Amino acid sequence: MSDAVKREWIRFTPAERFARFTIFLGCAIALAWSFRTVEIIPEFLMDAPTQMADLFRRMWPINYGYYPEGVHAVLIETLNIATLGTLLTLLMAVPVGIMAARNVCRVPLLNLVATFILVSTRTVNSLVWALLFVAIFGPGTLAGTITIAVRSIGFVGKLFGEALEEASQGPVEALRAAGAPWLSVFLKGYWPQVSPAFWGISLFRWDINVRESSVIGLVGAGGIGMALDESLNLFHWDRVALILLCIFAVVIAAEILVTQIRKRII
Secondary structure, rough: OOOOOOOOOOOOHHHHHHHHHHHHHHHHHHHHHHHHHHHHHHHHHHHHHHHHHHHHHOOOOOOHHHHHHHHHHHHHHHHHHHHHHHHHHHHHHHHHHHOOOOOOOOOOOHHHHHHHHHHHHHHHOHHHHHHHHHHHHHHHHHHHHHHHHHHHHHHHHHHHHHHHOOOOOHHHHHHOOOOOHHHHHHHHHHHHHHHHHHHHOOOOHHHHHHHHHHHHHHOOOOOOOHHHHHHHHHOOOHHHHHHHHHHHHHHHHHHHHHHHHHHHOO
């Protein structure tokens, strides 16, 4: 009687081990190349904790008295930029989202144009858009509002278009079979299905825009970012601490507000 074949359990096959080694080696090379590219200075890296501690000491105590004269107005301006920019986005993004949805708009050329708009507007960073519109309209809230509006088109339009494409076709086909015009098909067939998603997307984007409108002021596009940039340039660290605290408070309040509204709408 022949002896039983001895089997040995191996966790990975030779091909799998080679693939894992190749991936790890590629990651190591990429990491080493990245460190070389960013030119990290060891002396500055080792001194960073000390500098950070010194910075926090300069920020304390926080200059709360600066709020009425230097922060309140620009903070309200920031919220206005975010809100008005979001409203303008909805006016522009909804038609683009409809054109991007292939089951709603059956014209390939319009689908292509809409896709190009959605991709181009969300590919460019907010600060780049802000620099462009500051050069066109000059520093201030107009440039900030247009920046927020244009930057948000890709986000809102893409998600709205995807919601339209995922809508059930049963009610739509019934309306078309009854001879309903296109607008009635959209309002009665598509809109009831996508309206919760639309309002959720709109609220989520407004929440994001509150954050972004706080940053674009660093390049002159209005809002609290301009006050932050001024305080940084003048080394008024106690004011910087107050502005950062206000931004943090507004972002948290916006998050809570959006969450509560979403619970009641969706």
